Amino acid sequence: MNGYGGNILRVNLSTGKITKTPTPVELARDYIGGRGFGAYFLFNEVPAGADPLGPENKLIVSSGPLAGLMIPGAGKCDFTCKSPLTGGYASASVGGLLTAEIKYAGLDSIILEGASAKPVYLVIDDDHIQLRDASALWGKGSITVEKILKDELGEEFQIACIGPAGENGVPYAHINHDYGRQAGRGGVGTVMGAKKLKAFAIRGTRAIPVADLDAYRQAGMALYKACKDSEGLGPWQNLGTTMVVSWCDEIGALPTRNFAAGSFAEGKTLYGPVIREQIVITDKGCFGCPSPCGKYSRMKRYGTRVEGPEYETIGMVGSNLGIADAQDVAQINFLCDEWGVDTISAGSTIAWAMECYEKGILTPADTDGLELKFGNVPAVFTLIEKIAKREGNLGALLAEGTKRAAQKIGKGSEQFAIQVKGMEQSAYATHNATAMLLAYMTADVGAHHNRAWAITYDLQVGRELVGADKVARVIWLQHVRPMFDTLGACRLQWVELNIDLEMYIPALEAITGVKRSWQDLELVSERIWNLTRLYWAREHKDFGRAWDMPSPRFYTEPPKTGTTAGQITKLEDVERMLDMYYAQRGWDANGLPKPETLERLGLANLVA
Amino acid sequence: MRLYADSARCSGCRACLVACSLNLFQENNPKKAALTILPHFPAPGVYEVKVCTQCGECAAVCPTNAIKQNARGAYYVEFAECTLCEACVPACPENVMFVRAGLADVAWKCDLCGDCIAVCGTNVLRLGEIAAA
Structure with a gap:
């Protein structure tokens, strides 16, 4: 099928059975790909009332018809499952190089079913597909595991993996890819961990078929030219999403001290140009992207490196925790990545706990002695590890996310659990927006x-x-x-x-052969x-x-x-x-x- | 003329690889590109781009003279004459002479089509005169 990898791969972790079937034409027609495929499979294949952490839940990884092709930014991969955080629909997107590799391996969706009895990882090398023992990887951080698997399998393999939080059932655990990109939200990594799947690695060497090669190359080149000619390209390449920090601060949308305010008086040191100057070392783009917003940073003080920090992370673990130093924020980002938690939900949950502490709702007896005041950087470092391990009273409490933690603690703390449907609100303060x-x-x-x-x-x-x-x-x-x-x-x-939305229309038609x-x-x-x-x-x-x-x-x-x-x-x-x-x-x-x-x-x- | 790459500007997106495979083989397959991006992560956290310098070492060792020069001055593989002996591969000082069993029954290399330059958003690649040794 033009524009598609052509197959749906199913891996049953309970039985080890691996099957591949052609991607249905009607599915492509009605749901196109990506999150459409995810929603379709989730609704139709995961039984009503399934335990999100049980074998009945499925983790559906999907590419789309533009992915892996000569189209700007054609690098989005969707992870869909029943959410352990909300009990509803979860769909998290990750960029990087994963979605392209799925297509080159001749696939459109990978459906991970059942649950393994012991830790495993999945290796997909074109048609050679194998589950391997992951006991040596279990317990390791997600960046560490990615490096181990790249060294073992080779640079051409693209990796998706979880950290300890995903293994330990923290309901906002992420899936890491390409050293610091994450499918972050809704606990997709938790579901992967519940299946005892530490990682999957994929390499494909096939070409993706297209309907009209000349028209596609022309439309693709026109899109790249439009991107390169855009006035917005230079500033966006320079700062990426950190460009938004100063704007949000000025308009009162930068979450500050658990969304108590939308401007952070100390926040100028988190503005994009400061981040760029102080810590960014390399621009890091997703597949086919002419305007890479990804920034790779080095924190000399801590001897570490991280992809980021992106705007959302700066808002949620910076201003929202009362922290104003670029290296501190980037280090929190690194710890969240390595331990395997979503920076948005983790930042929000810790901010809620800090407000509880400052209001006397949580006391030192509840926090295992941690002085949980806004701005306490070492306390945040400690907490991320405790959350990932569900360690101590506080680690176990905050590993529930804001909604359930507030329900447990009560005392009016539900009022400032900043969430909808059980998912922590990301980094835009909405008092007046x-x-x-x-x-x-x-x-x-x-x-x-x-x-x-x-x-x-x-x-x-x-x-x-x-x-x-x-x-x-x-x-x-x-x-x-x-x-x-x-x-x-x-x-x-x-x-x-x-870029004009209409420019995508001839490209999509040339690729798929379907006029839309x-x-x-x-x-x-x-x-x-x-x-x-x-x-x-x-x-x-x-x-x-x-x-x-x-x-x-x-x-x-x-x-x-x-x-x-x-x-x-x-x-x-x-x-x-x-x-x-x-x-x-x-x-x-x-x-x-x-x-x-x-x-x-x-x-x-x-x-x- | 030859291709020059400023690795420090590369963000690892691989648009160049897809554009290359489309020009060389009319296929969407970056595994069949004639330039290479080597990521070095998590440390030091940089990309390294390897491109053909048009030094001609490959042509010099080709026993069937299948590697010829085109109008742009680039050495290219005349696919019909390549016997897949692989003599060119170790001769290449930049490791950008490619043979991959199962992917193509010929060797391939950069023929200076320039499509990689057209899609690169961070201006890593440029054409330039070959500097005198």
């Missing part, structure tokens, strides 16, 4: 930014404004941005370099979006409107300092936005898709 707040409330994995980065629209049209246009914008973003994760390419050439407009693509995105909504409703009997509510902090506690001091979103506006959002999506007042909506999207057969 209503589109971004709605984006977090309705994102299909929980409070994650990548489905709809709507905060620029807030600034453009008026941040406190609540209206149908703004809601429509969030929905449009929720269809266009995740379409890139479906196609297996990065959205940032569109977002940051202003953006209207067609958005319909597929809407189908996937509704399917994931059905999944939440199937897995949580009480699922509905209450699950879309944000942290109360954003409608009850205006920041005391910074740009957004005294500003707050009204609860009635939160409710109004949800009403409009449900109406525009064709969902009922409780946020569930109406039968006619499912009919329109070809999903009616999926609900009993």
Whole structure:
């Protein structure tokens, strides 16, 4: 099939059985690839009520039709499973070189099923596929393991692996790839660990077939030329996502001390140019990327190196923990990578604990003696290891994530557990940014930014404004941005370099031989979006409107300092936005898709 | 003319490798590219790019004279005349003379098509005159 690896690989970790079947044409037609394939397999193959850490859950790794081709940023890989963090849909994206290698090995999805009795790793070398004993790797850090496997198998192999947190069931454990890129969110690494799969390594040497080679090369070259001609290229290459730190600080969106504020008075030392000057040594791009936002840094003080820190990490383990030093933040990033936890969820959970400590809700008796004040860098270093090992009272508590930890501790700490659907909110403070707040409330994995980065629209049209246009914008973003994760390419050439979306259309047609407009693509995105909504409703009997509510902090506690001091979103506006959002999506007042909506999207057969 | 690479600018994305395989073999397969990116991670954390210097050592050792010069002055493999004897591979001082059983039944090398330069977003690669020894 043109544009595709052509096969779905299934590896049953319980039995060791390995099977390969052709990628169904109808699946490519209706779900395209990437997160579309993931959502389809999750909904149809993981039984309702499955234990996320049990053998019934599946970890679905998917590439997409643009991945591995001469298309800017064609390096996105999707990991989908039932989330151990939220009990709902998890889909985490990672860049790097993995997704391209999956295609060169003649695959589109790798479905990891069952659970092994002992630690194993999977080696895919074109058609030679083998499970091997991983007992010597178990317990090792994810960066360390990647290096061991590269040394053993060779540089051409691409590696995905977990750290100790994934082995120990920490529900926000990540999957690491290419020395510091991660499928970070929702506990995809936890599910891999529950299957006792420490790593998989893949090498492919096949060519990816395309429908019209000349038209594809022409469209691909035109995209590269547009990227190289873009005015945005230079600044973006220089700073990557750290470019956003100063902007967020200035507009009051930089999470500060557990989202108590959106500006960090000490934060200038975390601005992009400072990070670049002080610690960045190499630009590190994903597959086929002309505008690498990845930065590789060296922390001389600690004798370590890390890919990053990216904006999200700077926000969540920097300003949000009251930490303002570039090397400290980068070292926390390194420890999260090596121990195997998502920097966003870890940062948020530690920030919640620090606020509990400063308010006297957690005492030194609860923290095993750690003085958990904002800004205490050594305490954070210690905590990451304790969380990954679930060590001591505090390690075990914070290894639950903010929602469950706050439910356990109570005493009003639920009020400042900054999460939606059980997933910690990523690094945009939304006291007064209503589109971004709605984006977090309705994102299909929980409070994650990548489905709809709507905060620029807030600034453009008026941040406190609540209206149908703004809601429509969030929905449009929720269809266009995740379409890139479906196609297996990065959205940032569109977002940051202003590449015209229409330029992807001739490329996709030349590659797949199927003519699709953006209207067609958005319909597929809407189908996937509704399917994931059905999944939440199937897995949580009480699922509905209450699950879309944000942290109360954003409608009850205006920041005391910074740009957004005294500003707050009204609860009635939160409710109004949800009403409009449900109406525009064709969902009922409780946020569930109406039968006619499912009919329109070809999903009616999926609900009993 | 020859290709020059400034490794310090390379971000390891491999767009050049895909563009190369498309020009050389009309295939999307970076394993069939005529330049190499060697990542050195996690330490020291740099990429090393290896390109053909058009030194001609490969042509000098080819027993069938299958390696010829094109209009751009580049040595290239005339695929129809290559017997896959592999004499050229150890002769290459930069390790960018390629033979891979199973992938192609010929040897291959850079013919200076320039497509790698066209897709590189960080300006690692450029064409230049061959410097006098």
